[in-house]
Amino acid sequence: MTALQIIFLLTAAVTFGSALLVVTSHNLVHAALSLVVTLFGVAVLFALLDAGFLAVVQVTLYIGAIAIMIIFAIMLTRRVMMDSGPQTNTQWWAGALVALALFVALSWVLMQVPSLQALSAPGATLPTLSGDSVKALGLAFVDPNQYVIPFEVASVMLLVAFVGAIVVAGESKK
Amino acid sequence: MDFSKLLTDPINEIGILLTNLLAGLGLAPGAIAVVQAIIGVVVIATFCLLLPLFLIWFERRIVARMQDRVGPNRVGWQGLLQTIADAIKLLIKEDITPIGADVLVYNAAPILSVIAVIAMWAVIPFAHNMYGVDLNVGVLYIAAVGSLGTLAIMMGGWSSNNKYALLGAFRTAAQLVSYEAPMILSMLVPVILAGTMSMTGIVNAQSQVWFIFSAPIAAALFFITSVAEVGRTPFDLLEAESEIVAGFHIEYTGMKFGMFFVAEFLHAFTVGSLTAVLFLGGWSGPFSDASPLAGVFWFMLKSFLGYFIVILMRATLPRLRIDHMLDLCWKFFTPLALASIIVTMLVDKSLTTLLPNADAWARGGILFLANVLLGWATVSLLAASARKMRLAEEGGATGAGHDAPGDGHDEHAPMDAHAPAHASQAPAH
Numbered sequence: 270m271t272a273l274q275i276i277f278l279l280t281a282a283v284t285f286g287s288a289l290l291v292v293t294s295h296n297l298v299h300a301a302l303s304l305v306v307t308l309f310g311v312a313v314l315f316a317l318l319d320a321g322f323l324a325v326v327q328v329t330l331y332i333g334a335i336a337i338m339i340i341f342a343i344m345l346t347r348r349v350m351m352d353s354g355p356q357t358n359t360q361w362w363a364g365a366l367v368a369l370a371l372f373v374a375l376s377w378v379l380m381q382v383p384s385l386q387a388l389s390a391p392g393a394t395l396p397t398l399s400g401d402s403v404k405a406l407g408l409a410f411v412d413p414n415q416y417v418i419p420f421e422v423a424s425v426m427l428l429v430a431f432v433g434a435i436v437v438a439g440e441s442k443k
Numbered sequence: 444m445d446f447s448k449l450l451t452d453p454i455n456e457i458g459i460l461l462t463n464l465l466a467g468l469g470l471a472p473g474a475i476a477v478v479q480a481i482i483g484v485v486v487i488a489t490f491c492l493l494l495p496l497f498l499i500w501f502e503r504r505i506v507a508r509m510q511d512r513v514g515p516n517r518v519g520w521q522g523l524l525q526t527i528a529d530a531i532k533l534l535i536k537e538d539i540t541p542i543g544a545d546v547l548v549y550n551a552a553p554i555l556s557v558i559a560v561i562a563m564w565a566v567i568p569f570a571h572n573m574y575g576v577d578l579n580v581g582v583l584y585i586a587a588v589g590s591l592g593t594l595a596i597m598m599g600g601w602s603s604n605n606k607y608a609l610l611g612a613f614r615t616a617a618q619l620v621s622y623e624a625p626m627i628l629s630m631l632v633p634v635i636l637a638g639t640m641s642m643t644g645i646v647n648a649q650s651q652v653w654f655i656f657s658a659p660i661a662a663a664l665f666f667i668t669s670v671a672e673v674g675r676t677p678f679d680l681l682e683a684e685s686e687i688v689a690g691f692h693i694e695y696t697g698m699k700f701g702m703f704f705v706a707e708f709l710h711a712f713t714v715g716s717l718t719a720v721l722f723l724g725g726w727s728g729p730f731s732d733a734s735p736l737a738g739v740f741w742f743m744l745k746s747f748l749g750y751f752i753v754i755l756m757r758a759t760l761p762r763l764r765i766d767h768m769l770d771l772c773w774k775f776f777t778p779l780a781l782a783s784i785i786v787t788m789l790v791d792k793s794l795t796t797l798l799p800n801a802d803a804w805a806r807g808g809i810l811f812l813a814n815v816l817l818g819w820a821t822v823s824l825l826a827a828s829a830r831k832m833r834l835a836e837e838g839g840a841t842g843a844g845h846d847a848p849g850d851g852h853d854e855h856a857p858m859d860a861h862a863p864a865h866a867s868q869a870p871a872h
Contacts (some may be wrong), residue, residue, distance in 0.1 A: 271473070298601065305594065315586075329583060329590060333623070341613075402579065403580060
């Protein structure tokens with residue numbers, strides 16, 4: 270077993286364990302902190318795949334912004350220190366069904382990716398990118414033949430969210 | 444072994460010696476790389492943990508001198524060993540966990556806060572061949588790791604089961620998360636100028652002209668917002684002694700408190716180092732190419748210069764009020780950082796297309812002029828808006844809300860529009 274495989278197995282185990290803690294923990298803040306560990310584990314997996322940019326963006330956005338906002342919201346809402354409410358409600362089976370459907374759908378989409386099929390063949394090696402991967406990613410985002418439309422649509426969506434937040438939070442003028 | 448090389452480039456020579464030694468013991472090349480990586484991590488982390496012993500003494504002496512006191516001067520030469528005595532005192536203190544605290548989170552918070560700062564040093568280059576790792580996303584990595592420190596402070600404040608600690612955690616969310624925005628935006632300016640996010644790449648791009656000359660506004664913004672990220676005076680609302688006792692670390696005793704303390708001092712020095720790398724040319728200086736040790740000397744000199752300014756700010760400025768601090772961030776720093784990015788982008792790109800053969804100093808001069816123009820525009824905008832507010836206030840005092848004839852078509856409109864403005868300004872006078 271190579272060092273890379275050992276690191277991968279350790280990271281995967283920690284990620285999986287903390288993901289279980291997210292849904293089984295009785296304390297909401299503990300669940301949110303376990304979510305942070307899970308997201309960090311995913312960032313390590315990105316780093317292991319030589320996707321350094323995705324790894325740091327994962328940490329900056331999902332831990333630095335989203336997880337901190339979740340924890341802040343939980344702290345503000347009620348006294349979670351002593352909170353140990355019921356773990357599930359009557360709709361737990363619907364949630365389980367949706368999660369299962371999402372898992373199946375994601376797995377099916379991943380199976381359709383041709384480069385992944387090539388990878389599962391025996392003796393296949395990981396493709397390597399020559400040159401600066403960050404530069405390649407940046408150029409791909411603004412290249413009309415590649416991802417410029419999804420990139421711009423995502424930007425417009427974020428702008429709409431921004432404007433919506435300002436409208437909701439802003440002072441109402443009579 | 445070449446002794447002159449050992450004197451000018453000790454770390455790499457020792458690395459080569461170690462490789463040969465381990466290869467002689469019969470280790471596989473992969474195992475040697477792992478062993479060397481672990482040794483490198485231990486060396487950098489130990490350096491980072493020993494540095495605050497000196498930083499705390501340095502800061503206490505300078506603040507004491509500014510306040511017309513002597514400062515610690517009894518233990519060791521000029522009091523240099525004072526911090527070691529304090530650390531021993533902290534280690535033998537009773538370790539108290541408050542009743543109702545969340546034990547796991549409470550104990551993890553100080554560890555995470557130290558980890559977050561030390562992890563930043565993985566990408567900071569000491570000299571052209573002395574760095575932990577040269578990531579091609581180094582600048583983003585600094586931003587990512589910095590957000591872990593925010594999380595640590597919120598964890599500590601929440602888990603202490605103390606209302607003052609919780610208030611400190613709320614202020615953390617308001618302050619650190621807000622100031623991250625202009626800090627990351629101002630870090631983008633050197634990235635645009637250098638054309639790379641790697642820390643060594645940014646230093647190499649400053650071999651002729653430092654970015655503090657090409658982008659003075661971004662440098663000032665980065666420095667001030669980084670000080671706010673550390674939570675130091677004038678931005679020490681997280682622990683504001685006179686308001687919320689000690690803020691997020693009120694319940695911590697012994698070495699757990701010491702770890703928050705070490706993290707803060709090391710982070711303050713890291714602000715100086717990052718400013719040195721991003722804007723002051725990092726290790727570059729006389730003889731730095733020939734000898735990495737000279738590079739380390741210049742790097743530490745520039746870092747201590749930045750740290751010294753942080754100390755001067757701490758010793759001179761009073762604490763900001765929380766609404767002023769947030770106004771400063773969202774209404775002044777963030778728009779200015781965005782404007783600075785746009786100006787740098789436009790000027791730098793048009794220089795590349797229009798004057799491809801211009802030398803570094805000419806480019807730097809034109810960028811400097813663009814920054815001066817931007818600064819002039821900012822100051823005149825601020826002056827105009829201040830004049831408008833002052834006139835509205837004077838008019839409001841005499842004319843009872845009828846100072847705005849333009850929107851007087853509705854009797855209630857002027858009152859509605861001006862009431863909040865007065866309410867928010869009243870306590871400031």
